[in-house]
Amino acid sequence: MLTSFVNIKEEKNMRKKALSWLLVLSLMLSLFVLTPITTSAAEVTQRYIYDSAVLPNGDIGVLFIYGGNSTSGIVSGGILYFGIYDPDTDDWTQEAINPGGGAPVGAKDTALALDSSGNPHVIYVTSDDNLGYTAWNGSSWDTAEIIDSIAFGGVDGALSSPDIAVDSSSYVHISYLDAKGGYEGGNDYSAYEKDDLVYANNTSELCCLREMQG
Numbered sequence: 001m002l003t004s005f006v007n008i009k010e011e012k013n014m015r016k017k018a019l020s021w022l023l024v025l026s027l028m029l030s031l032f033v034l035t036p037i038t039t040s041a042a043e044v045t046q047r048y049i050y051d052s053a054v055l056p057n058g059d060i061g062v063l064f065i066y067g068g069n070s071t072s073g074i075v076s077g078g079i080l081y082f083g084i085y086d087p088d089t090d091d092w093t094q095e096a097i098n099p100g101g102g103a104p105v106g107a108k109d110t111a112l113a114l115d116s117s118g119n120p121h122v123i124y125v126t127s128d129d130n131l132g133y134t135a136w137n138g139s140s141w142d143t144a145e146i147i148d149s150i151a152f153g154g155v156d157g158a159l160s161s162p163d164i165a166v167d168s169s170s171y172v173h174i175s176y177l178d179a180k181g182g183y184e185g186g187n188d189y190s191a192y193e194k195d196d197l198v199y200a201n202n203t204s205e206l207c208c209l210r211e212m213q214g
Contacts, residue, residue, distance in 0.1 A: 060081065099141045099144035105144070109160060110139065176200075
């Protein structure tokens with residue numbers, strides 16, 4: 001009987017994960033248009049979905065910005081949220097991301113990755129165009145690490161288009177664009193200046209992110 005029970009449970013988990021992946025695919029397709037969604041006809045506050053992932057138990061983790069207005073995929077005036085959807089029970093829960101137990105953070109753009117334990121790691125563009133990084137430690141969101149512009153020429157640049165990955169050792173790897181990235185050596189190329197691709201990680205010191213220019 002125990003073997004039969006285990007097999008049935010495994011089959012249910014497989015079906016749940018298969019359904020979760022289909023739902024994630026649908027959510028990912030929606031990212032290309034950033035269409036605002038609402039959970040009910042009576043609720044008019046917009047949710048802009050930016051990223052999603054299947055959690056180890058088959059639930060779907062959804063990263064979104066709640067409220068604000070969107071222009072060309074960039075949201076202003078919104079609050080960063082993480083939600084969980086259970087496709088078995090159709091239950092939905094959500095909470096504002098509040099790094100270090102502080103106030104919820106505003107975000108313009110954001111991305112999500114899971115570590116080997118299934119904990120979400122989040123990178124986001126702050127209201128002042130820097131980057132913030134936080135992760136769920138199992139009970140709360142860690143205090144945010146802030147990444148600012150390389151400030152080539154002494155002028156801060158806006159950071160944008162963040163992406164994030166977590167490797168098997170739970171080290172974080174982040175890429176983004178810096179409007180004032182410049183490069184080592186200090187050459188002035190302002191006549192044809194473009195946003196620079198920059199890479200940051202915490203593989204040298206687990207506590208701290210460091211930037212490396214791409």
